[in-house]
Amino acid sequence: MKSLAPALAGLLAVLATACSGDTAASGSLGPATKEGDDGWPFAVEELDRLDEPWAMAFLPGTGDLLITERSGTLHLRDAGTGDRVEVAGVPEVVDAGQGGLGDVLPAPSYEQDGLVYLSWVEAGEGGTGAVVGRAVLETGGEEPRLDDLEVIWRQTPKVAGDGHFSHRLAFSPDGEHLFVTSGDRQLGDPAQDTTNTLGTIVRLTPDGAPAPGNPLADRGGVSAEIWSWGHRNPLGLEHAPDGTLWSSEMGPQGGDELNVIEAGSNYGWPEVSDGSDYDDSDIPDHADGDGFAAPAMSWNPSISPGSLMVYGGDLFGDWQGDAFLGALSGEALVRVDLEGRTAGEAEVFDMGARIRAVEEGPDGAIWVLEDEGAGRLLRLTPAG
Template sequence: MIRRLALVALLASPACSAQPQAQSQPANGDAAASGQAFVPPQPASASKPVPKNAPQDASIKNVPATAGKANLPATAQPFTIQKIGQFEEPFGMEFLPGGGLLVTEKAGALKLRHADGSVVTVSGVPKVEPGGQGGLLDVAIAPDFADSKYVYLTYSEPGEKGSALALARGTLATPNPARAALQNVSVLWRSGSNGPGGQFGARVAFSPDGQYLFLSSGERQRFSPAQDPEQLLGKILRLTLDGKAAPGNPMYAEGGVRAMTWSTGHRNPYGLAFAPDGRLWETEMGPRGGDELNLIEAGKNYGWPVVSNGDNYSGQPIPDHPSKPEFEAPKLWWNPSISPGGMIIYTGDLFPQYKGSAFLAALSGQALIRVELNGATARPAEQWDMGARIRDVIQAPDGAIWLLQDDGALDRLTPKG
């Protein structure tokens, strides 16, 4: 993504249809032989109503979190805001070479905003299951888009047993400014565990070398799947560009779901971005409080729902992260909630003082939040009151910062003065 602008300089460096029945798959989850995306077995519990509270473990003694709280008072905005567009319940956006912008609308429409501001609907989008937190979600272009024209979409896919997160890919055709279509669309990956619940996660980020696709998969408000190694829910996945398990993953040799898993113990990961140094950062919605900024590392378990620096919506407590130090704790956390949405790590020249900083969209916080990153450490820097729920943030080719509001407004931020 041009969230991926942060990655371009690193490319040479290290670093549809109804849900099918699960088929017998090769050990590493590569379903190429069957011509289908790998789908894990359907758990019996997946179609049950979502539980009210996280499972309790009476043996855990709560140790309160005392470090890393990141809530800040609002400060004066250093930018000018220009409204440049309007969409219907948008979720994600992605710049194209030449300045065009793809925007997803949760009801199922993909829009192409040309550089001159005109907007067309892209045909050929897979059928989605809209409603609640589901629908058409993230959009990303392939690292080799200039040649392949590949566009990736994540969405809640309808199925006989309920919806599930899916990842599809098609080629973008734009024969003239008034027409655009996705062609040869195929589903590359499905989470399985079809059933009720929101919190799909669904963010896509590409590795700095352009060889792998990282996908965030939420736990669908079901709690326990985040700790179940046989479910693709509540995980960060590392996949090939074709949606298969990526060689080198921590449990690749074990096959199936485990082969795809990069990290586990996540709730609702709504932001995913690589820093210029190759580190992968993630923002995650907690329950009532406990929103997180995490440094994502291979094989780590981030603790949900066993620990959290927030509580259940009912008020029932959840032990704080220090209660179980074997789990990876967030670098920063927010309580009260800010409800983080999308995230970028800024690399542009228009705001040179912010190079290397993370920018977090905040929904319930109605804010844009800047976090200073320094290697593996993070420090809350500024929080700007935007007066609206901010769904996504992206860096434009000229270094401006563009925001998508939950009410559909598209804003362009440039320096004051």
């Protein structure tokens, strides 16, 4: 995804529109608001600064916060004191390009067994690829550490290059299934080939096996892991309170997407996109009857969505059930009004920095991670 100068962020917000294909729901997007403007809804509290943070997750029962840095460091931040310590036992990662330590997610059973899930990039035969592992987080000793780390899933195949790993994690609301986004590794065509897991979202059991009932289960092998395909670089993944699975996905030049993820659906990449290729060559837009699942909303020019959170708290009561996307090149927090499986109006909050991760805190505050420069950790609460 090409970067846009910060000065263009406001213009980008004005121009971003719902995708041009007739199959997508229309959305409207007004000018960005920024801190100090009338109507700015947030009080912004800076809590910390980190080096290229990528993901964060609150631990059930304590409110302590795990934060990953792409270089391979995992931090544990105390909810009460704000003190932050490094977690030992983190796997070695390939820190290059978009690769490194990625997502972190407590298991649904965390309060019983201490299990946490991590994604990262490793090297191997053929190149590099994303992996998912799980370990027990021990916090009772002199320093927190990961014990009994095991790899439970590998992106297949490993290929050359250091882009489009994706590797976002989400558990189903019932805790029975682990979903993992797997990018196309900047190769395009493998996303239409269901004999590999590039350009897919996979659905696994908590121990990493293909989940029973997956759309291609009868084919066996890695095909049995696949839930959906035709994806480019899905960097956000979350279930809404009603159980709908949503994903945010980076397009090429334009065509960033917000998608409802359904079993067995093909989302079209690289055959269709509401953007164009980096050499300015045309890619057919999504259209009725083309056989591909169209996005609920897309953006052109790009906002570069790096994350996704669906809000369920009470602190911002009017926004319950809405999607929040962290925009990288757009340097913004984007809110999309969700009604069931439909994306409606959207709103842009100009943050003046690349937003990598967005999470809802235990009290309903919105927590934001910037991924470059200061790498600030911010807590957003209602203004006034």
